[in-house]
Amino acid sequence: MNYKIILIALLFTGFLSCKKSDNSKVLYLGHTLPQTHPVHKGILEFQKALELKSNGTLKVQIFPDAQLGSEREVLELLQIGSVAATKVSAATLSNFVPEYHILGIPYLFRDKEHQFNILEGDIGKSILAKGSKFWLRGLCYYDAGSRSFYTSKKAIRTPKDLEGLKIRVMNNQMAINMVNSMGGSATPLAYGELYTAIQQGVVDGAENNPPSFVSSNHYEISKYYTLDQHSSVPDVLLIGTKYWESLSKQEQIWVQEAADESAQAQKVFWNESVEECMAIAKKAGVEVIIPEKSLFAEKSKSVVEDFVKEYPEMADIVKQIKK
Template identity: 75%
Template structure:
């Protein structure tokens, strides 16, 4: 019902502005207005207005107003929405190459990740979505995911044994937690606070801003910074909208996206520092483990991925060799 209503609303909007197609870009995402992603979207709006002299404007819909990440991707595909930001994990259900970015310990560090994503490899992955009507514009920083637990600290992989860890409904994430010895439990994010509080699960894994903004730090007093994955966010434009733009308009959009990505990285880092300080102040124990133990234990996930996805194995090799 919600999805149908969204389509009706956008159909009406677009039909009313048919003679002005391309002037307003509707940008939807699922995060709150305090989040670094929303601040990045505001920067995109500002820069695009400046570069286009007001010819291209942006209307932002935060807080999942227009649906889940999957729903807004579908809106892009049919041309009812121009732009969105989604996790590469969600996007991998539409564009296979993005699944590579979820491989545990794929990136050596933040510098390596930036070199890959901002270079030719990253650009080639962004372009892969065009055949699925989802053209990538840039990557937003989503940090690194680490484990947090309620009653038992995790200092080495063996400590995960017997713990039910909430993960996204993503096969890579499920395989990773299971390989490390935990019991992967897919669950909707909105249900997680209560699930931890009531002991339905023993913990979860996410980045610091999400750990704090979700208030999960209130019910999870151990945060292990193992940084097992660094799945980026992706800003995309639907090709049905992109194809309506002139070459000059496309240039403005691309330049605005890149500038917003640079600004978003700064917003993200500031949010990480603020979130960690808040968690520590609330009594959360921050654990810095030997990450090599977790990396070694999770190697089977990469081996299984390369075996079942031989067409993507070369892409993994290129990234690791960068």
């Protein structure tokens, strides 16, 4: 069903109103991931922590599996105040808040420790705050691992192997430029269409993290997984500013604390899921390839150079991160 039809129906029934009859407030949170995903488990921790801190006066109702629409559609619902919160990829969010483009720069982070030192420090918090002027207030980052290439017919061992291959990417300019710089042909495509597109040869492969590779069942039709780990784009837990401003100062504190606690719990879920999903993929006959990452990093340098030229005001932030 079209999300706009759902929205209209919900608005007319008062389903998305902030208050319930028992005077508790309900935070409606929609996202696109399945309930088995480690990010959804992190959101469940947010739900649990917020209800506990508020003694049940703030409740969270979660709509997973894209019930309220795609990531972009739910972001638009947040902006007009019809939904309170969501979880989206920073790549999708960059189409609304330019500063999130920074987090998609290939090989920006040296390792996981470096990444979360940045995300949970001053730089990461400042980027979360940038969304407020677009009615999208960032609460915290969730670990979405590192994205790597997977293909159906041909293994990728060096960037040269990408030549002539159509690789599905998110509809994000950074991702498009990165794949093209490495020699592939970037093909933006809706995630829900990807299984069939690989199966029918519309695209030759895609790029994503292990939990998404397995939860989407793409491992069934893509038997080569190259762990080049070209980008580590986090997920972001967001709250619409219209809902945020309806909360008292104390309620805002509870929401932020619950988000921060859920982010730490989600990291554990993520690591467990990566181990489990890699085991599933290998058992299903997927060849896991560990390439020389520096070859891919070298090819993608032009993406960073072009980004700094296009967004000179963000050049200093990139330098700070690399330091």
